[in-house]
Amino acid sequence: MDLSSINPILLLASLMVAATPILLAAIGELVVERAGVLNLGVEGMMITGAVCGFAFATITGSPWLGFVAAALGGAALSLLFGVLTQYLLTNQVATGLALTLFGLGLSALIGQGYIGIKAPAFPDIHVPLLGDIPVIGPIIFQHDPMVYIGLALVAGTYWFLHKTRGGLILRAVGENHDAAHALGYKVIKVRLLAIMFGGACAGLGGAYLSLVRVPQWTEGMTAGAGWIALAIVVFAGWKPWRLLLGAYLFGGVTVLQLNLQAAGVAVPVEYLSMSPYLATIVVLVIMSSGRAPGSLGRIFHASR
C-alpha cells in the first residue's frame, strides 16, 4: 500500500469530474420536484442519454452533437412520463419505475452496435490566466466544458427559481397545485416543461458518463447514478446550492475509493466500490430534514 501515490491536486480535480454527471441529473430532478412531480425514472433517462449521446458522437465525430442528442433523448423519454402522469393521471412512483426499466431495455437495444468502440475525444479547456494559478488552476480551471456547463446550470437554476416570475410560478405549482390552478396558472404545462428540463439534464449527465468519464458504452453503465442523483436532491433539501455540496461529497467518495483501489489498500476492491452507495445512505439518514415541496408526488386533476 502506498498512500503517498495519491496526489491531492489530481484527487480534487477528478472529484469535480466525478461529481458532474450526478450534478447534471440532480439539478434537473430538483426542478422537476420543485414543480411537485416525483420522477423516479432518472436512471432510465440517464442511461438513454448515455447511449444516445455516445451513438451520435461516434456517428458524427462531434461530442457536442452527442450531448445535444443526449439532451433530446432524455427529454423525449421524460415526455412519455409527463404525458402519462399529467394527462393520464398515473401513479408517479410506478410510472417512474416503469421509465427506468423501459430506459434500461431501450438503451441496451440501441447500444448493441456500439460496444467496445471508443468515444471521440472531448478536450479539456485551459481557462486563460486562471488556469495558470498553482494548485487552484489544475483543480478548478482545467476541465472539459461540461463541468462548467453543469455549474452554470446550478447557478441558472438558482436564479430562475428564486429571482424570476417563472420560478415563482413553478414553485407555487409545486407547493400547492390547487391554489396555483385557482390563480389561473397552467399547472400541467408548467409541470410538463419542468419534466422535460429534468429529462434533458439527466440525458446530459448520462452522456457525460459515456463520452467523458468512462468513455465507452457498456450496458447498464450508469450503475445507480440516477438513483444517487435522486438521493442528492433530498440531501440538498431541494436547494440548488446545497446540491453542489452533495454532488461534490459524492464525487469525493467515488474518487477517493478509486484512488485507494489503485494504491492497493488491503481492503478488497468490492468493499471499496460499495462506499459511494453506503455514503449515499449515510447522507440520507443524516440529512432527511429538508421540507419537500407540498404537492410532491400528488396527482393533479382539475375538478370543475
Place this chain on the structure above:
Amino acid sequence: MLMLEKRSNPSRGWTYASPIVAVILTMILGGIVFAILGKPPLETIRTIFFDPLFSEFAWFYRPQLLIKGAPLVLIAIGLSFGFRAGVWNIGAEGQYIMGALGAAAVGLAFYPTDSWIVFPLMIIAGTLSGILWAMIPAVLRVKFKTNEILVSLMLVYVAERFAASMALGAMRNPDGMGFPGSRNLSQYPSAANLEIFAGSGMHWGVVAAFIAVIFAYVTLSRHILGFQVRLAGQSPRAAAFAGVNPARLILICLGISGGLAGMAGMFEVAGPLGQVNVGFNVGYGFTAIIVAFLGRLHPVGILLAGGLMALTYIGGEIAQSNLGLPSAAIQLLQGMLLFILLMVDVLANYRIRFAAGEK
C-alpha cells in the same frame, strides 16, 4: 373535447380487463418494434407468447415456466403488501441476493454432511437474510424518516458487490481450480432444491410460491393485517384513526417482502442456479415489480402475471436462438408492458367524457 371524470369507485370491469388490454397492446407495439429491428413481427410474437406453451417442443419449455415463474411470484407477492400500503420496497433484488448468500453460507458450511436438516436450515437462513437486509431501509424509515425507495435501491448495489466478494473469496469453491464461484449446491444432495417429480419443473420454490399466494390471499382478505395494509394505502388518515401503527406496518411490509425475496434467492441458489457467482442475479427482483402491478397487487393476479412474465423470458430465449432477437428487446417489451398497463388503468379510475364547451 375529451375530458376525464373521476369515478367514485374504480370500475370493476376495467380492473379485470385492463391487464388483458395492456398485454394485447404490448403485443401490437412489440410487433412494431420487432419489425423495426428487421424481424418478422407475427412470427416473433408467436415465438414469445405461444411457442413455449403450444409448439411441438412445449414439453421441454413448460417446466421452465414453473422454474422462472416461481421466484417472480414469490417476490411479487411480498412486494404487493408494501405497494398496497404505500411502502415502496424497490430493493427486492438486493434481498434476493442476500437470501441466496445466507442460504449458500449454511449449505456450504455443512458440506459434505449428509443430513435432512440442511435444506430446511437453508430455507430459514435465506429467509432471515432477506428479512435482515430489508430491515435496514425499514428501520431507517421508522427511526429517521429516510426514504425507503432510495435506501433499499442503494442496498442492491451493495449486495451485488458483496456477492462478488463472496464468490471470489470466502465462498469460492476450493476444488474449483481458482475459478470464481462457489461449490455447486445442486450437486450436493442434502442442500439441493430438486424437482419433486422429475422433469416437471416442480421444485420446492414452486411449492413455496403457491403457498405464498394462498397465504397472501387469506391474509389480505380475512386477516386484520390485510385490512390495515389496504386501509393505510387508501387513506393514511383513516388508518391512523383506526389505530393502525404506521411504524409497525412499515416493518411488517418490508419484512414480508424481504423474507419472500430472500426465500426466492435460496431456492434459486440451491436449485436452478446451483452456485453463488459474480453477477448471479438476473433481475428477478426488478421484474417482480412489473409482475406485482400487472397482477393488480392481488395474489391470484400475481400468479397469472408471474406466469406471463416467465413466458416472455422463455419465449425471449427461444426468439433469441431461432430468430436472433436481441435479449434487450425482451427487457424493452417488459418495460413497455408496465407502461401500457399504467396507461390503460386510467380507464378504471376515470370516465372519458366528450365535453362540448361549457357545461
